[in-house]
Amino acid sequence: MSEVILKAEELSKTYTLNKRKIPALSSVNLQVNKGEFIAIMGPSGSGKTTLLNVLGCLDKPTSGKMILDKVDVAKLPERELCKIRRNKIGFIFQTFNLLPYLNAAENVELPMENTKKSRSERRKRTRELLELVGLSGREEHRPQRLSAGEQQRVAIARSLANDPAMILADEPTGNLDTQNKYEIVRLLANLNIDRGTTIVMVTHDSQVASHTERVLLLQDGRITKEKQGLHLAKKNLMCPYCGGKIQPSDERCPSCRKRL
Amino acid sequence: MGVLTRTFRNISRRKMRAFLVIIALGFSMAIMISIPSGIVANQEATQRLTENFNSTISNMQEEINKTSTLIECSTSSGQGMFSSAPSGMPSGTPFRGFGQEEVFVSETVGDEIRSIDGVKDVVPFLEKSSDETTSETIDTPRGEFTITRPLYTITGVCLNSSFIDDYSILPTNITTGRNLREGDSDVLVMSSNLTDYFGLAVGGKAEINDKSFTVVGICDSTGGGFTGTRTVYMNLSQAQAITGEIGNMSRFDVYAEDISYVDGITEVIKAAYSDLRVTTYKDRLTNFENMQTMYTETLNNAQSTLGQTETVATQEIVVAVVATSLIVLFVMLYTVRERTKEIGTLKAIGFSTWNVMSQFMLEGILISLIAGVAGIAIGSIGAPFLSSLLLPHISLFGGSSSRFGSVNPGTTGSESVTAALSPQLMLLAFGVAVLLGALGSLYPAWRAARIRPAEAMRYE
Numbered sequence: 001m002s003e004v005i006l007k008a009e010e011l012s013k014t015y016t017l018n019k020r021k022i023p024a025l026s027s028v029n030l031q032v033n034k035g036e037f038i039a040i041m042g043p044s045g046s047g048k049t050t051l052l053n054v055l056g057c058l059d060k061p062t063s064g065k066m067i068l069d070k071v072d073v074a075k076l077p078e079r080e081l082c083k084i085r086r087n088k089i090g091f092i093f094q095t096f097n098l099l100p101y102l103n104a105a106e107n108v109e110l111p112m113e114n115t116k117k118s119r120s121e122r123r124k125r126t127r128e129l130l131e132l133v134g135l136s137g138r139e140e141h142r143p144q145r146l147s148a149g150e151q152q153r154v155a156i157a158r159s160l161a162n163d164p165a166m167i168l169a170d171e172p173t174g175n176l177d178t179q180n181k182y183e184i185v186r187l188l189a190n191l192n193i194d195r196g197t198t199i200v201m202v203t204h205d206s207q208v209a210s211h212t213e214r215v216l217l218l219q220d221g222r223i224t225k226e227k228q229g230l231h232l233a234k235k236n237l238m239c240p241y242c243g244g245k246i247q248p249s250d251e252r253c254p255s256c257r258k259r260l
Numbered sequence: 261m262g263v264l265t266r267t268f269r270n271i272s273r274r275k276m277r278a279f280l281v282i283i284a285l286g287f288s289m290a291i292m293i294s295i296p297s298g299i300v301a302n303q304e305a306t307q308r309l310t311e312n313f314n315s316t317i318s319n320m321q322e323e324i325n326k327t328s329t330l331i332e333c334s335t336s337s338g339q340g341m342f343s344s345a346p347s348g349m350p351s352g353t354p355f356r357g358f359g360q361e362e363v364f365v366s367e368t369v370g371d372e373i374r375s376i377d378g379v380k381d382v383v384p385f386l387e388k389s390s391d392e393t394t395s396e397t398i399d400t401p402r403g404e405f406t407i408t409r410p411l412y413t414i415t416g417v418c419l420n421s422s423f424i425d426d427y428s429i430l431p432t433n434i435t436t437g438r439n440l441r442e443g444d445s446d447v448l449v450m451s452s453n454l455t456d457y458f459g460l461a462v463g464g465k466a467e468i469n470d471k472s473f474t475v476v477g478i479c480d481s482t483g484g485g486f487t488g489t490r491t492v493y494m495n496l497s498q499a500q501a502i503t504g505e506i507g508n509m510s511r512f513d514v515y516a517e518d519i520s521y522v523d524g525i526t527e528v529i530k531a532a533y534s535d536l537r538v539t540t541y542k543d544r545l546t547n548f549e550n551m552q553t554m555y556t557e558t559l560n561n562a563q564s565t566l567g568q569t570e571t572v573a574t575q576e577i578v579v580a581v582v583a584t585s586l587i588v589l590f591v592m593l594y595t596v597r598e599r600t601k602e603i604g605t606l607k608a609i610g611f612s613t614w615n616v617m618s619q620f621m622l623e624g625i626l627i628s629l630i631a632g633v634a635g636i637a638i639g640s641i642g643a644p645f646l647s648s649l650l651l652p653h654i655s656l657f658g659g660s661s662s663r664f665g666s667v668n669p670g671t672t673g674s675e676s677v678t679a680a681l682s683p684q685l686m687l688l689a690f691g692v693a694v695l696l697g698a699l700g701s702l703y704p705a706w707r708a709a710r711i712r713p714a715e716a717m718r719y720e
Contacts, residue, residue, distance in 0.1 A: 058608055059714035079612060085713075086610020093717070097605040101269040111609040113262070158609065 002033035004067075005166050005198050006055065011064035011074075013050055013221075024050040025061070025221040032166065032200060037192040039209035040202045042218035048202040049170055051218065055200060056089050056168045057081045069165045086111060090159030094171035096151040098143040104130060104154045105139035111161040129157035133187060149180030156187060160197070167191075169201040173208050182260065183251075185211050263615075267622045270595075271630075281591050282631045285693075288584040289635020290646060293689045295573045295580075297639075297682075298647030302569050306562045313555045320548050324541055326428075328519050329380070331526055332539040333373075334511035335363040362388060364508035369533065373514055376528050378521030383423050384509040386416035386499045390468075412454050412490040414468065416499025416509075419444055427515065431493060437462035437477035440493055448473045449493040451481035457490070468492065469502040569651050576650050581696065584628070588700025592624050596708040603708050604716025617709035624701020625694055632693030636686050 013025040024047045032038060042048050053059040054066070057073055066074045069088050073081065085091075098107045105126050112122045130136055133153040143151050152172060159167050169188065173181040189211050191197040201212065209215050217225035239246050244255030252259050271278050370382040389410035397406050421442040423429055430439050431449060440449055448466065450458075455478050460466055464475045473494065481489060500506045514529070516522045519541075526540050596603070603616055639646070 053714040053717070056608070058604075058717065059712065082607065082610055082612045085608060091608045093605075093608075097601065097608075097717075099266075099602060099605070101266070101273050110606075114610060114612070114615060162610070 002035065004031055005034050005036075005069060006030070006032040006200075007065075007067045008055065009065040011051075011054060011061050011066060013047075013054055013059065014062045023221055025054065028064070028221070028223055030055075030216070030223065032198060034165075034198055035192070035196040036214060037189065037199045037212045038201065039212040039215045040200065040218055041204055041206070041209055041215055043204070046218045047221040048204075048218055050221075052168050052170050052200070052202050056091060057084050086114060087162050088165045090161070090164040090167040092152070092155050092159050092167060092169035092172045094174040096143070096148075096155045096175070098151055098154055098158075100143050103140050103142050104135060104146065104157075107143070107154055108157045108161055111158060115162060125161065126157075129160055130154075132160070132191075133157045147180070148176050149183055152176060152180070152184050153187065156184070156191075160191075166198040166200060169199060171202055171204070173203065173205060179259070181205075181208065186260075263619050263622060266619060267626055270623055271627060277591075278627065281587060281627055282634050284587055285584055285628060285631030286634030286638050288580045288587070289632050289689055289693060290638035290642060291580045291650065292577055292584075292692060293635060293639040293685050294643040294646035295577055295650060296685060297643055298651045299570055299573050301647070302566050302651070306559075306566050309562055310559055313559060317548075317552055317555060320544075320551065324544050324548055327544070328541045329516040329522060330541070331514040331516065331522060331529070332511065333514060333529060333533075333536045334539075335365055335536065362510065363535075364505050364510050365533075365536070367507050367509055370509065370512050372532075373512075373525075373529060376525055378517050378525055380515045380517045381423070381426070383427055383429055383513045383515070384418050384496060385429075385511050385513070386414070386496055386503065386505060386508065387510045388414050388499070388503045388505065390414065411457075412451075412492055414499050414503060415491050415493050416496035416503075417493055418496040427513070429513070431479040431491075433480040434477045435480050437475070439477055440495070444476070444495055445498065446471075446473055447476045447494070449477040449479055450475055451489060451491045452478050453481040454490045454492065466492075471498075471502050573651060581692075584631075584696045585700040588624050588628060588697055589703060591627070592620060592701040592704035593707070595623070596620065596704045599708075600711060600716050600719040603711050604713050604719065607711075607713035607716065613709040617705040620705035620708050621698060621701045624705070625697035628693040628697025628700070629690065632690050635693070636689055639689070 008028055008030040011025055011028040011030070012023070015022045015024055028051060040048050040051060050059070054061050057068070057076075061074055064074060065072060068084065071084070073084055076084070091097075099110065102110065105123075108126045108129055109122050112125065117125070127136075127139070130139060133156050135150060135153055135157070138146065138150065143154070146154065152175075156172075159169075167188075172188070173184050176184060185208050188199055188201070192199050199212075201208075203209050213228065215227050216223050217227075238244065239253040239255060239258070239260070241258045242253060242256040244253055246253055246260065364386070367384055370384050373379060374382045390412045392411035393408050394411045395406055395408045397404055417429055417440060419440055419442045424442060431451075434449070435452060437449070440447070448468075450460065450466070455461065455464075455475065458466065460475050462475055462478060466473050466475055479491075479493075481491075496509075500508060514525060516525055522540055526538055529536060529538050606616055606619075
């Protein structure tokens with residue numbers, strides 16, 4: 001049986017606006033196993049981002065229990081939560097959220113700043129991660145000199161900096177064109193397959209969600225449906241141009257040489 | 261890449277804003293360091309004024325005590341300015357304004373007075389202005405004006421050994437060379453301002469009214485500018501010869517046997533020679549008392565001015581401190597608002613409240629530190645201007661002090677302000693810069709650190 005990374009029980013989140021209580025999450029039960037690639041889908045206002053924020057310890061639940069890597073994080077104080085975020089969670093945002101005054105390498109190195117890693121260890125890890133996301137040689141480039149897809153790759157490398165137990169991605173392809181969208185999804189899928197990285201991704205794009213192995217449907221703050229994803233990355237893939245067989249790690253079709 | 265690098269990068273990201281803030285803060289810092297230096301200058305000027313006044317009063321008191329039996333007689337054109345006579349000079353050095361006719365009396369008058377009962381001795385002097393004149397501009401509280409006066413005064417002293425031994429008739433403040441003595445001929449003693457003017461030294465030759473003299477001594481010329489006395493001392497008979505006043509004198513000191521004779525002798529002289537101006541210790545005492553009252557009033561005014569200046573300075577420093585803190589506060593608040601999303605990102609990737617707070621505080625402190633350097637630069641160049649602009653009493657005070665010959669007229673507020681920009685003050689400015697930077701950015705940094713990450717991420 002797979003190791004449970006995250007277990008949420010009866011998780012609720014209610015916002016108060018002008019003394020009016022607005023429920024954002026209602027009794028959400030969720031379990032994420034190690035090495036899973038999960039998509040959370042739902043219409044706008046369904047509570048996807050709220051759920052991701054609560055799962056990522058960016059926000060506290062109003063009630064419920066949340067065990068992350070064997071630690072109940074629901075009632076931890078902020079100073080403990082920041083350590084959890086630093087060491088156990090990696091974030092990927094729709095708008096990349098790179099610091100514009102730092103170059104790619106510095107952005108990736110940033111989460112390691114408050115860890116025990118030495119300077120040389122941090123540099124080495126940064127180089128490895130940038131190589132992993134295909135950005136070797138672009139270390140010195142600042143975000144404004146990188147394309148949207150490249151910026152998201154830097155953000156992915158940054159999320160992996162402290163080797164987290166789980167990556168939370170909030171609409172990671174929302175700001176990307178089709179080409180870049182598939183490259184990023186493929187990159188995430190490869191991370192999941194090759195490295196066993198646990199990923200929880202919020203998306204409203206069913207094509208993107210089809211690359212995951214489990215899809216949760218959220219409506220009005222509740223998980224209303226759960227279905228198996230196609231997990232395309234693990235299956236025999238076909239080139240959309242020539243129908244030839246391709247591998248998840250391929251950037252170009254081996255048959256027609258078109259860029260995938 | 262540490263927090264300091266990020267701080268530098270953030271400041272350099274918005275160069276124009278950083279520049280404007282640094283200039284604004286720099287001016288505040290410059291004001292903060294200029295004002296104390298202005299105050300120090302004011303305090304030093306007051307101190308100098310007090311010391312000079314005390315010294316003058318003490319000299320005058322001593323002089324009055326020493327000359328209780330002295331009756332000064334001078335021709336009507338002479339003013340017998342005992343009160344303004346530089347210390348160390350024979351009392352009664354006259355001052356004549358240009359255009360006033362110089363009047364002389366025969367030495368026989370002296371012989372006649374010597375025969376009055378109770379007179380111990382009569383010492384004749386000849387004082388005559390040079391034909392050469394000089395123009396000087398005088399700065400007074402009422403404005404500047406130019407005055408033309410003789411270049412120097414020739415003073416003939418009777419070098420009779422009994423006079424030299426018994427009375428103080430020679431200049432006592434010889435700085436180089438020697439004084440005049442009995443039997444001296446073709447030699448003179450000059451005041452230092454005159455040797456400077458002519459470029460002469462001891463042993464040099466001076467030509468006065470077509471007669472050559474050797475400089476044997478230089479005496480200190482107390483006072484400068486308008487009140488500076490430029491004098492040439494020589495043998496009386498030679499002075500009479502070169503000025504064409506053979507057998508004449510312009511003033512003479514009458515010494516009574518005892519203080520009890522002074523009033524009687526004075527009455528006789530006044531009755532016999534109504535044209536003579538006669539001054540006794542009583543007149544000098546009255547002058548002294550008047551002078552003392554005036555000095556006291558001036559010192560009181562100076563102290564009061566100093567007090568007012570210090571009050572104004574305190575208020576201005578408080579305003580500068582508050583302004584600096586507010587500038588840092590508002591700039592950092594704006595920065596926090598502008599970078600809310602960045603704060604959210606930093607928190608999401610594991611930055612603690614303290615990490616975020618220290619970054620913003622460091623930015624505030626660094627901006628203030630750079631402003632401190634700018635402030636010291638502005639202050640070093642503009643301190644005299646800034647302090648005179650902000651503390652108008654300083655230059656007024658400097659002007660008022662220069663009205664008295666006893667105070668070095670070179671003591672102006674601006675010179676002292678420049679001198680007062682000490683390393684300690686610069687160090688203090690750095691300290692204040694760090695403190696204000698920390699204070700001003702404390703609240704914005706605290707606000708930044710308290711932003712909930714989820715909220716910050718939503719901020720657009």
